[in-house]
Every structure is written in structure tokens, then in C-alpha cells.
Amino acid sequence: MPPLPNDRDRWLALGLLLAALALAYFVLLHPWWTAPMLEENTRIEGLQERDLRVRTELAQAPEVEKRLVQVEADQRTRPGFLPEATPELATAGLVQRLEAVVAQASPGNKSCAITNRSPMSDVRPERFPRVTVQVRLRCGAPELAAVMHSLEGGSPRVFVDNLNILAQRYFFMPGQNRSGSGGLDVSFDMFGYIRPRPPAPTNRRPGAPNAVR
The missing domain is CATH 3.30.70.60 (Ribosomal protein S6/Translation elongation factor EF1B)
Structure with missing residues (x-):
């Protein structure tokens, strides 16, 4: 049994409404709200990964410092550089x-x-x-x-x-x-x-603020 004309008009109106809502979303809501939120979530995830890497490196700092002390001690027992300064x-x-x-x-x-x-x-x-x-x-x-x-x-x-x-x-x-x-x-x-000479300290300009420690 074919649908009544009133039913066809009702379904057509509903389809037009859904199309209008989709068009309004992609024209107005998505570029002004959804896309910025997605970019912000991506940036937050990147910052969280960077924070995790930094925390991991800081946790390894004592071991790295210990290894550095061992390497410096080995270099002192068998120096690779000539002892003279010039x-x-x-x-x-x-x-x-x-x-x-x-x-x-x-x-x-x-x-x-x-x-x-x-x-x-x-x-x-x-x-x-x-x-x-x-x-x-x-x-x-x-x-x-x-x-x-x-x-x-x-x-x-x-x-x-x-x-x-x-x-x-x-x-x-x-x-x-x-x-x-x-x-x-x-x-x-x-x-x-021979060991390279350490760089000369730069003179701080008068009145310049002290470095934050």
C-alpha cells in the first residue's frame, strides 16, 4: 500500500531537517568548535608524551651522573689529551x-x-x-x-x-x-x-637583571 501524501510530506520534511542540521554542523559547529577541540586534544597528548619523556630522563639522571664520574675517572687514569695547555x-x-x-x-x-x-x-x-x-x-x-x-x-x-x-x-x-x-x-x-680552552665568560651588561637560579 503506497504511503499517504501526508506521510510523504512528513518524511520529506524530516529528511530536509536532517540535511539542514548536517549542513549547519559542518559549516558552523565543526570549524569553530569541533576542529579546535581536536587540535587541542592532540596538543595535550603531545605535551603529556613530552612530560613523560622528561620525567623518564630526570629519573635516569643519577645513573647518568654516576656513569659520567666513572668515565672522567677513566680519562684521568689514561688521558687522551696532551697535558700541555698551549x-x-x-x-x-x-x-x-x-x-x-x-x-x-x-x-x-x-x-x-x-x-x-x-x-x-x-x-x-x-x-x-x-x-x-x-x-x-x-x-x-x-x-x-x-x-x-x-x-x-x-x-x-x-x-x-x-x-x-x-x-x-x-x-x-x-x-x-x-x-x-x-x-x-x-x-x-x-x-x-690538546684540550680546548674554555670560553671566556661574557660580561653582563650593567643594570641587567640577575639570572634566575
Whole structure:
């Protein structure tokens, strides 16, 4: 049985009312109320997650501080930086260390001698200041191995780079002892790092308010 005309008008009016309400919601209520509330909820959730991360990091602070103290203690027992405060003093310290190592490997410089040691300015920007000395030696193979081991295995840390080794023929006068291992002409760069200088404190302008502690 088909619906009566009055029923059709009633359903049509109801459908038009629902369409009008939906249109009013999406035009008026959603952009001015629902969307801002959704954005605010998202921002609140982000702040809550950030607060949770901060609280977690603060809870780990004692353990991190304890680990930092251990690392600093390890660094003091085996320092990685050269002890000198300036490049000039550090260069002199590297040269003295080289001379001591060579003298230990070859007492009296009988089978290993320094023929050149010259500071080299390093203009490359690095996080830590680098001090380099160009070295040239004439050594036997066992003595050279001892020198390299002492340089790179000691403390504070010293590094060797640009190593070049050439066989060198020596001419011995009658009565001189001949070295069974032969001679080596060795050149390399010996370098280390010094601690960066702490930044100079900035002068507070007169009348500026004290920092909040």
C-alpha cells in the first residue's frame, strides 16, 4: 500500500531537517568548535608524551651522573689529551717524548737516530686543537718497531700518520760494526690533541637583571 501524501510530506520534511542540521554542523559547529577541540586534544597528548619523556630522563639522571664520574675517572687514569695547555708547549712535549722513545729503543743512537723534527702548523678546523711534528728517522727495523709501539701505545695518546719507509744503504768504514737488519729512512707525522680552552665568560651588561637560579 503506497504511503499517504501526508506521510510523504512528513518524511520529506524530516529528511530536509536532517540535511539542514548536517549542513549547519559542518559549516558552523565543526570549524569553530569541533576542529579546535581536536587540535587541542592532540596538543595535550603531545605535551603529556613530552612530560613523560622528561620525567623518564630526570629519573635516569643519577645513573647518568654516576656513569659520567666513572668515565672522567677513566680519562684521568689514561688521558687522551696532551697535558700541555698551549700548542707551543705541546710541541715541545712531543719532541721530548720522541727523543726519549728513540733513546730507549737505541741507547746512544747507535742504530736509530732522529735526523729531523720540525713543528707543522695545522690550519684545518677541528673540534680539538691538533699539534703535529714532522719526524724523520734512520733506524733499523727492530728499533723502528719499538719506536712506533712506544709512541702509539703510550699515554697520553699520540698518533702517527703519513708513514713512509725507504730502504737506506749505509756505507761502513773499516772497523765499524755492520747492522744485520740494514737501515731504514723513515718519515712520518706525529700528532696529538690538546684540550680546548674554555670560553671566556661574557660580561653582563650593567643594570641587567640577575639570572634566575
